[in-house]
Amino acid sequence: MILDYKGRHPKVDPTVFIAENATVIGDVEIGKGTNIWFYSLVRGDQNFIRIGSNCCIQDACILHVENEIPLVIEDEVAFGHRVIAHACTIRRGTLIGIGAIVLNGAEIGEGSIVGAGSVVTPNTVIP
Secondary structure, eight states: OEEOBTTBOOEEOTTOEEOTTOEEEEEEEEOTTOEEOTTOEEEEEEEEEEEOSSOEEOTTOEEEOOSSOOEEEOTTOEEOTTOEEESOEEOTTOEEOTTOEEOTTOEEOTTOEEOTTOEEOTTOEEO
């Protein structure tokens, strides 16, 4: 489901797959070849979300923002099931494992792997 929020409509490349019960709302842009799987929520309400090309956001992920901090996911990023990414930056080619949580202001460096069940605390930088 793709929804407007306060006059902002998601911009989704036509090659993107969004599962029928996933929700994309507000100031969100999604690049070519990306997949958003079942029960996931991508909510750009208080700030913007940018998801690059060829990303995979698996089932039941939550992607959200903070008033002062957007969410940026670069190209070729994979999220395992039930990942929470909140107002952070995920660089190109990164894998975020099943059930991991990445919190406000964190930055995950290019090609990194965040293990399943990990919590990346606010403002942490992983090179």
